[in-house]
Amino acid sequence: MSVLTAEPILASAVAPVATRATLGVWNLPSGFPSQLEAKLAWTGSSVSKDSDFILQLSGAEIVEVKTALEHFKTFGDDGDAINPSNFPLPTLGTKLADLSRDIHHGRGLGVIRGIKPSSYSTEDLTMIYLGVSSHIAESRGRQDKRGNMLVHIVADNSTKQAAEHHRHSTKEISFHNEEAGDVVSWLTRSTAAAGGKCIIASAYTIYNVLAATRPDLIRILARSDWPFALPKFHCRPVIFHQEGKLIMNFGRAALLGNQAHPRPSHLPTLTSQQKEALDAIEAIAQATQLEIQTQAGDMHFINNLAVLHRREGFVNGEALNEKRHLVRMRLRSAEHGWSIPSALEHEWKKAFGQKGAKHWHLEPMPASFFPLRRQPN
Known part of the structure; x- marks a missing residue:
């Protein structure tokens, strides 16, 4: 993305030049490129x-999928055993x-429809x-401390805490x-009566x-002083440049807290510069975002290391097929997987390590398997 192409974005996404000039810091961190091509x-x-x-x-490809399904079922195995060999x-x-x-x-990014x-x-x-x-990425990861392998993203206003959680809220969420x-x-089982579009943006373009x-x-x-508080308090960078690749990994709830995850007062708060950086990411992402009108049955895949995602607010209808229901997975490919920065390795090991429980809920998880995490006291 050239500077010229970016100009319309810059007017609303970043500070005026006169303000930037007073900052006195124009050099990129060591090893970070001036532009990602x-x-x-x-x-x-x-x-x-x-x-x-x-x-x-196509019709023939759908038949092929059905044939693969029937072939796998002849083995009598659980779904966790599915791989490209037994689902040909x-x-x-x-x-x-x-x-x-x-x-x-x-x-x-990619969508299978x-x-x-x-x-x-x-x-x-x-x-x-x-x-x-499994033909995209064969390893499936745990998504929380309970070992949920399939996370169901559905509206739930049964409690105030659930209603404010990203997973169960009907509100829009940030990148x-x-x-x-x-x-x-994520697999879309059904869409909302209105809203709920999948919206993504490139971390490379933001960079x-x-x-x-x-x-x-x-x-x-x-810098390595970003005070993340989920799943537990730790400090690390938001962006990494490793083996020629840019990696971005952050969430506002982990850095600022929200109603579902109130941030304990004794934890460090973001500096004004850090807040400005988060706001710049959000502004540029919204200025360059791609909106995808999701259909029931769609399977979405995004590179979680280099693509940000968010959701617009939505309204469910009365009919079952008018209630938004996504099923999410975390995946990794042995062939194509990126090298993970050491600051992120712990979360990857928890997700994809051999040890640990695995639970496959075909319907939304019961309350005991829906860990609304709290920051440490």
């Missing part, structure tokens, strides 16, 4: 003109391999999701990454805009 440095307007990130399944997709598998490469080394949830039982639909996604997982994926106009904020983001 990669397919990952896209804008929503450029990607939306080229819809080939959506893989529309001779023709579609080649396209999924290409999509996996694009998610890891190309634009960092054409599966109709109403045509399958909940169990079969889940196995199809596991089987198809963020998941704590772990090279790839974050290029900041590097060209606010390198001082790049320095702030790369």
